[in-house]
Amino acid sequence: MSKDKGSDNAGVTRRNFLSATALAGVAGAGIGGGLLTGCSPKAPEKHAGTVGLGELDEYYGFWSGGHSGEVRILGMPSMRELMRIPVFNIDSATGWGITNESKEIMAGGGGPYMNGDAHHPHMSMVDGRYDGKYVFINDKANTRVARIRCDIMKTDKIISIPNVSAVHGLRVQKVPHTKYVFCNAELRIPHPNDGRHLNDPTKYRTMFNAVDAESMEVAWQVVVDGNLDNTDADFKGTYACSTCYNSEGGVTLPETMRNERDWAVVFNIPRIEAAVKAGKFTTLGTSKVPIVDGTHGSDLTVYIPVPKSPHGLNTSPDGKYFMANGKLSPTVTVISIDKLDDWFAGKLKDPRDTVVAEPELGLGPLHTAFDHRGNAYTTLFIDSQIAKWNIDDAIRAYNGEKVDYITQKLDVQYQPGHLHTSMGETRDTDGKWLVVLCKFSKDRFLNVGPLHPENDQLIDISGDVMKLVHDGPTYAEPHDCIIVHRSKVNPIKIWKRDDPFFATTSAMAKQDGITLEKDNKVVRHGREVRVYMTAVAPNFGMTDFTVKKGDEITVVMTNLDTVEDVTHGFVMVNHGVSMEVGPQQTASVTFKADKAGVQWYYCHWFCHALHMEMRGRMLVEA
Ligand code: CUK
Numbered sequence: 001m002s003k004d005k006g007s008d009n010a011g012v013t014r015r016n017f018l019s020a021t022a023l024a025g026v027a028g029a030g031i032g033g034g035l036l037t038g039c040s041p042k043a044p045e046k047h048a049g050t051v052g053l054g055e056l057d058e059y060y061g062f063w064s065g066g067h068s069g070e071v072r073i074l075g076m077p078s079m080r081e082l083m084r085i086p087v088f089n090i091d092s093a094t095g096w097g098i099t100n101e102s103k104e105i106m107a108g109g110g111g112p113y114m115n116g117d118a119h120h121p122h123m124s125m126v127d128g129r130y131d132g133k134y135v136f137i138n139d140k141a142n143t144r145v146a147r148i149r150c151d152i153m154k155t156d157k158i159i160s161i162p163n164v165s166a167v168h169g170l171r172v173q174k175v176p177h178t179k180y181v182f183c184n185a186e187l188r189i190p191h192p193n194d195g196r197h198l199n200d201p202t203k204y205r206t207m208f209n210a211v212d213a214e215s216m217e218v219a220w221q222v223v224v225d226g227n228l229d230n231t232d233a234d235f236k237g238t239y240a241c242s243t244c245y246n247s248e249g250g251v252t253l254p255e256t257m258r259n260e261r262d263w264a265v266v267f268n269i270p271r272i273e274a275a276v277k278a279g280k281f282t283t284l285g286t287s288k289v290p291i292v293d294g295t296h297g298s299d300l301t302v303y304i305p306v307p308k309s310p311h312g313l314n315t316s317p318d319g320k321y322f323m324a325n326g327k328l329s330p331t332v333t334v335i336s337i338d339k340l341d342d343w344f345a346g347k348l349k350d351p352r353d354t355v356v357a358e359p360e361l362g363l364g365p366l367h368t369a370f371d372h373r374g375n376a377y378t379t380l381f382i383d384s385q386i387a388k389w390n391i392d393d394a395i396r397a398y399n400g401e402k403v404d405y406i407t408q409k410l411d412v413q414y415q416p417g418h419l420h421t422s423m424g425e426t427r428d429t430d431g432k433w434l435v436v437l438c439k440f441s442k443d444r445f446l447n448v449g450p451l452h453p454e455n456d457q458l459i460d461i462s463g464d465v466m467k468l469v470h471d472g473p474t475y476a477e478p479h480d481c482i483i484v485h486r487s488k489v490n491p492i493k494i495w496k497r498d499d500p501f502f503a504t505t506s507a508m509a510k511q512d513g514i515t516l517e518k519d520n521k522v523v524r525h526g527r528e529v530r531v532y533m534t535a536v537a538p539n540f541g542m543t544d545f546t547v548k549k550g551d552e553i554t555v556v557m558t559n560l561d562t563v564e565d566v567t568h569g570f571v572m573v574n575h576g577v578s579m580e581v582g583p584q585q586t587a588s589v590t591f592k593a594d595k596a597g598v599q600w601y602y603c604h605w606f607c608h609a610l611h612m613e614m615r616g617r618m619l620v621e622a
């Protein structure tokens with residue numbers, strides 16, 4: 001699969017386009033033309049030992065950007081960064097957080113916030129397999145969940161989750177399809193949080209949340225005991241399971257560390273849905289979201305005691321087990337999903353009867369990943385190692401047999417958090433690649449000052465032993481990633497004119513009697529001035545327009561180019577304004593004309609040999 005040469009796009013490439021247009025007659029064509037045409041590939045060299053120059057990767061990697069607030073797309077296994085998708089952050093290049101279209105999406109999540117803390121990117125599924133439609137991601141910093149449309153690779157929805165504080169663990173429902181996005185609110189807050197309670201921990205609660213994946217509305221919330229950490233769903237559509245620490249119900253660190261055991265909490269989805277349907281719920285404050293009680297004694301949940309402060313929660317792709325990673329205990333607790341059926345049918349006395357193994361792996365187990373051969377791979381944060389172990393052997397050992405379930409320990413550099421195998425959270429797990437997201441790089445790279453990069457390492461797991469093959473420095477902080485076969489993802493290359501991404505702007509133009517695909521006009525509504533402009537390389541449809549000082553200007557730009565990769569930009573100098581306008585896209589930005597005189601605007605996205613000349617003037621009359 002990774003043998004393709006160059007681009008697999010039929011039709012016009014950027015290079016043909018340039019040679020076919022205005023290059024003739026451009027003095028010094030070497031400036032623009034040379035830049036774009038002078039890169040003739042040499043004989044393929046191996047990149048990361050895996051993918052040759054000009055060859056396409058076999059997988060898309062979707063990487064969380066942690067507290068940078070973004071999502072990144074990497075080509076796998078080369079680990080080349082292909083794109084950044086701004087989500088919760090402000091982005092100068094694309095104008096995310098600056099354009100009207102992105103502001104409308106960001107407003108859905110409350111705020112305005114300039115930051116985010118993205119941890120867990122997960123793709124929507126049908127029958128336990130990626131469907132290529134959406135990637136969802138949490139924002140721990142501002143209690144939000146965002147959705148990325150994978151056809152355009154842009155964020156299209158951001159919502160804030162009511163009644164809770166700090167959304168952390170996030171996973172999708174896998175079967176029958178992603179109806180819900182499950183997310184854990186981590187920090188406990190008083191219910192109601194009205195300023196009366198600080199030091200009464202009995203008033204503190206957090207909740208497990210289900211978001212409708214299509215409408216992006218919160219479907220329901222479940223009150224729990226303790227603090228929720230990570231979560232995952234089964235392959236039946238019946239259960240989700242979350243790690244849950246602070247069984248003590250404390251609010252300070254010493255208080256939350258007292259107990260030897262905390263829990264894995266299992267949520268019975270059909271029972272929760274039935275309770276909501278039957279009206280057995282409450283609401284909080286102004287929110288209308290149904291809240292059901294899942295605390296101890298509820299028949300909607302079961303609290304399975306697991307060793308001290310568990311962290312990662314992973315479902316094995318054979319659908320048999322939930323695994324709670326011990327963090328402060330050297331163990332991973334393996335919970336049988338079949339036995340959960342027995343528990344909810346009233347056939348078991350003790351929630352611990354659902355546990356079928358508890359292998360001891362090393363210090364600081366945080367997360368576990370899987371291949372299709374019955375192996376599990378667990379990060380050991382404190383030991384800086386990956387433990388590869390056999391699930392069936394661990395079960396036999398738990399039943400008293402003398403078996404060595406650990407087959408290999410591999411040093412990684414250093415302190416790994418999440419790890420992920422290719423297709424590893426789906427039925428299509430293929431056991432080829434393992435990526436380990438290490439929190440510290442220490443001495444692995446050139447010194448770049450006190451702030452070090454992190455280190456995402458690539459491990460070949462196709463053979464009997466794990467082999468480390470690549471170091472990948474990363475910027476803060478890829479907690480988690482998914483590795484999706486490229487056959488599952490199929491983005492468009494040129495925008496569709498009726499894309500809902502800019503529907504609000506199109507509707508505004510229509511009201512103004514504007515045809516975006518051809519008009520270059522200024523429409524004034526009092527002090528509100530709308531400047532409708534087209535762009536075709538290397539020209540803006542309007543090279544000057546006149547407004548009055550104090551006017552509020554909205555520039556609406558439509559890129560009429562139909563050539564792949566010809567993106568224009570718009571920067572109004574000294575106005576803090578920039579935006580990306582892709583082929584056939586409309587984008588808009590609003591700003592105040594608060595400086596009299598000639599104000600230049602220019603295209604900041606390299607589009608043509610005459611890109612530097614693509615500019616115009618706004619005259620602001622005093
Ligand atoms: S968490 Cu960061 S290493 Cu947010 Cu999934 Cu475990």
Ligand code: CUA
Binds near residue numbers: 568569604
């Ligand atoms: Cu248009 Cu650069």
